[in-house]
Amino acid sequence: MQSRALPYLLLLPATLFLLLFFLYPFVLVAWQAFATDEGVLTTKYFDKMISHWKFEKALTYTLLLALVVVPIQVALSLLMATLVASMKKGRDIILYIWTIPLGISDLAAGLIWLAIFEQTGFLNSILFSTGIIDEPMTFLGYQDKGMIFLAVVLAEVWRATAIMLVILVAGIGLIPKEYYEAAQVYGANTWQRFTKITLPLLKPSLQTALILRVILAFEVFAVVAALGGTNLPVLMGEVYNRQFELQDSHTAAAFAMLILLISIISTVFFMWTLRTPKEASL
Amino acid sequence: MSTAPNMVVGQSRVARWAFNGSVIVLCLWVLVPIYLLIANALSAPSEVTQFPKKMVPSFDTESVEFFLYFNGVGKALWSSVQVAFLTMVMSILIGAPAGYSLSRFDFRGKNAFRILVLMTRAFPLPLLALPMAIMFIRVGLDDTVFGLALVHTTLALPFAVLITFSLFSGIPIELEEAAWTLGCNRLQAFFKVIFPLVLPGITASAIFAFVVSWNEVFAAAVLTIEHRTLPAFLLQSLDVAPLHLKFAGGAVLVVPALIFIFFVRKYLFAMWGIANR
Amino acid sequence: MAEIQIKQVAKSFGKFEALHSIDLTITDQEFLVLLGASGCGKTTLLRIIAGLETATSGEVHIGGKRIDHLPPKDRGISMVFQNYAVFPHLTVYENIAFGLRMAKLDQAEVDRRVNRTATLMHIEQLLQRYSGQLSGGQRQRVAVARALATEPDVILMDEPLSNLDALLRMEMRAELKGILAESNTTTVYVTHDQVEAMSMADRIAIMQGGDIIQAATPVEVYRNPAAHFVGSFIGNPPMNFLPAKKVSDGLWTVAGAQFDGPSSNKNELNFAIRPEDLLLSDNGPLQAKVTLVEPLGSHVLASCNIENNLFRVVLESDTSISRGDVLNLKPMPDRVRWFDPDNQLAV
Structure with missing residues (x-):
């Protein structure tokens, strides 16, 4: 059997594909951001990006959203994962229910929460029926950015906690139950077992989940589009506007570089802060 | 899967209630919003904008029918299915051999490839749509189903590689070796012994690739005009479409995904569990 | 405490x-x-x-x-x-x-x-x-x-x-x-x-x-x-067991030989002896046909057949025996144990 060449042959299509459609395009987009159509290096697209009146808002809202959404998701997914782990009956069905949002697109998630928050939506209907308000309120109007922000936070937490949950459940599954028993024998209560066994041993999974989730948070787009339209500018929305509406692919590329930059910074941050020494891993 | 600490001792009634209570609340948190969307979709257009709204749908199909016959929807649906199907086929055909190679061989460069795959996780992939738009114009793939499928395959391929890697790793090489000693060549051994064993898992990862493409909005919206997929269509009509159209569209987007996730639920953890390491 | x-x-x-x-x-x-x-x-x-x-x-x-x-x-x-x-x-x-x-x-x-x-x-x-x-x-x-x-x-x-x-x-x-x-x-x-x-x-x-x-x-x-x-x-090799039939009160016949045993109202018991509690002796009452000899250094382990029951004997390492030999074995009297075949308990 042509064993020496075989592994490379099998790997070839995937490698070529990723080089051509993943690495090369990233070089291309960087070139777009830094060079004119004539191939002259320039920073003018970045200047254009920064000087745009929406730039600061888009950057702030994007970072703020990640800052609010991700910690809630960490707490919630840890709670769900530990609940699942101590479940005896019904574990499968509960897990299925909790992972449903994994299959739902961000646009659909935005529409789902639109059904709740819009003027004739369910939230208004409930508030009205129970007599808390006298007439429907405008939650998602342009005057009330705070409310749009809250709706986006809820929609994001609702939609994207499942991905962290799945990673954490898989991670908890790797922790041998003898560790919990030993901790129990030596006096750790439920909370102490969580902080002294689960959390430290889950650190690699938590790291993966955080890296993945924060990058996705920086890509927030369709949820915002569905709930706030252009009232709540975010970076990805600006990329879309530049590219699609304004046909200004250079500035779009500059925005893309910015998203890439904050993604890389956050990845490096989590790689460093949540690193596990090899000898201390499971 | 592990069973966590078998807390038999000292579990109070209060703890039991808190436990069950949290589980139920969290289930409702997930299910109620979906119910509300579907309730909207199954109400007549007039009921959707009626105030206050009823919590129970009237099971009127007018909204859905209106949506399905709305100009461009049928075409968008067809494009979505085509793109998702192409993505599914390509990511498995390209990803599975790589997964097999990683699980069965030790060779120079193996690590480099793993890093390449893991790198895709640290990059905001929808941004690929920007350079691809330029690339596709050059090669004449702009605004085509196939072009978009290529971008979606980039999104789905890393999953396909990692999932198939874990599937193949879960099958002892001895099974294959036994087949070799019994007269199979490598290819025969694969198709007679390994393939039947991994088929359910491969199917799951194919479905997953389908869902990734079905749900993707950004690249679809940037790369297609004539061949818009359903999410791209919905995104671009957000400003103009009436509410009942949005909700019916949302429901049409959600329901297939719900069913698909149900079929792959067993594999979700294998996928992400390995993606961990 | x-x-x-x-x-x-x-x-x-x-x-x-x-x-x-x-x-x-x-x-x-x-x-x-x-x-x-x-x-x-x-x-x-x-x-x-x-x-x-x-x-x-x-x-x-x-x-x-x-x-x-x-x-x-x-x-x-x-x-x-x-x-x-x-x-x-x-x-x-x-x-x-x-x-x-x-x-x-x-x-x-x-x-x-x-x-x-x-x-x-x-x-x-x-x-x-x-x-x-x-x-x-x-x-x-x-x-x-x-x-x-x-x-x-x-x-x-x-x-x-x-x-x-x-x-x-x-x-x-x-x-x-x-x-x-x-x-x-x-x-x-x-x-x-x-x-x-x-x-x-x-x-x-x-x-x-x-x-x-x-x-x-x-x-x-x-x-x-x-x-x-x-x-x-317990014990490696384990205890040997042979079926015993009552002759009269306190007297039992095992593989054709008679042994003093417990008085019991049962008609059948199991006779038991550990492999190392047997001596080679010309007038040994048990005839065992050797089926397998395993020289283990410190001793020799012989697997034998007594009336179609597997019966193991541990012998001095310098004993020279071979497959097919018939050994005359004498159980040490104070080491013989008896078990009730119905409830499996010692008698």
Whole structure:
């Protein structure tokens, strides 16, 4: 059997594909951001990006959203994962229910929460029926950015906690139950077992989940589009506007570089802060 | 899967209630919003904008029918299915051999490839749509189903590689070796012994690739005009479409995904569990 | 004082009854081994004492206090797990200190105890390492040190040596026995290895199918098995059994020879003798045809056939015999045991 060449042959299509459609395009987009159509290096697209009146808002809202959404998701997914782990009956069905949002697109998630928050939506209907308000309120109007922000936070937490949950459940599954028993024998209560066994041993999974989730948070787009339209500018929305509406692919590329930059910074941050020494891993 | 600490001792009634209570609340948190969307979709257009709204749908199909016959929807649906199907086929055909190679061989460069795959996780992939738009114009793939499928395959391929890697790793090489000693060549051994064993898992990862493409909005919206997929269509009509159209569209987007996730639920953890390491 | 009393403890998992009403008292500072094949219920019983499993019914008392409703930490026990359960994210020092920190001892005392137990287990130079940097034997030592550090009344051990290689196991066996004897704790030790049980235990409780068949000193268990199962389980090679028919009261015929035996109202009994309790003698009453000879160095093991029953004999290493020979064997009279074939118990 042509064993020496075989592994490379099998790997070839995937490698070529990723080089051509993943690495090369990233070089291309960087070139777009830094060079004119004539191939002259320039920073003018970045200047254009920064000087745009929406730039600061888009950057702030994007970072703020990640800052609010991700910690809630960490707490919630840890709670769900530990609940699942101590479940005896019904574990499968509960897990299925909790992972449903994994299959739902961000646009659909935005529409789902639109059904709740819009003027004739369910939230208004409930508030009205129970007599808390006298007439429907405008939650998602342009005057009330705070409310749009809250709706986006809820929609994001609702939609994207499942991905962290799945990673954490898989991670908890790797922790041998003898560790919990030993901790129990030596006096750790439920909370102490969580902080002294689960959390430290889950650190690699938590790291993966955080890296993945924060990058996705920086890509927030369709949820915002569905709930706030252009009232709540975010970076990805600006990329879309530049590219699609304004046909200004250079500035779009500059925005893309910015998203890439904050993604890389956050990845490096989590790689460093949540690193596990090899000898201390499971 | 592990069973966590078998807390038999000292579990109070209060703890039991808190436990069950949290589980139920969290289930409702997930299910109620979906119910509300579907309730909207199954109400007549007039009921959707009626105030206050009823919590129970009237099971009127007018909204859905209106949506399905709305100009461009049928075409968008067809494009979505085509793109998702192409993505599914390509990511498995390209990803599975790589997964097999990683699980069965030790060779120079193996690590480099793993890093390449893991790198895709640290990059905001929808941004690929920007350079691809330029690339596709050059090669004449702009605004085509196939072009978009290529971008979606980039999104789905890393999953396909990692999932198939874990599937193949879960099958002892001895099974294959036994087949070799019994007269199979490598290819025969694969198709007679390994393939039947991994088929359910491969199917799951194919479905997953389908869902990734079905749900993707950004690249679809940037790369297609004539061949818009359903999410791209919905995104671009957000400003103009009436509410009942949005909700019916949302429901049409959600329901297939719900069913698909149900079929792959067993594999979700294998996928992400390995993606961990 | 930490006497353990197990009273009518039963456990079922669904329809499967893992333990039927176990009664056992383990005296203070005793080293008791629970011995049995896998699935006999020995680990379940240990975990019930630990509080990691709740009994379906029955009571467990330690030091005169009923503890079966208490969580493990309030039972005054520590435990060594089969896979050691040395926490991978903590150093050896912090592993040993884990229980002490949970008990909120001050740092000086933690230090003192960690160092003392680490020295005792000869791992003082490993204190700053992580579990991933240790060999199996070293992990084992850490697990034991961690168990000793809390100065428990009772130490529970679940097959602690089963993951070590044979040589290390023998070494640790002797060392553990010495250390536990020094420590004044009561030890319950689960194993499926009879050599381990014989060499370490003050008393062995032999379990089968969720029952304790016999609980006695190693010599007693070996010499006077309470049941057919014990005789065939303990000893390598195991006890020989031959059917016996009653001739008259107290006189039995076994393979054509007559033996004095117990008076019984049964007409048939099983005659039993250990392979090393037979002498070659011209007037030996048992005729055994040799089917296999295994020279084992210190002795020769001959497998024979007596009326289609397998019958093993351990002979001096210089005995020259070969396949097909017929041996005349004389059982040592005080070593012959009798079992009731119906209830399998000793007569």
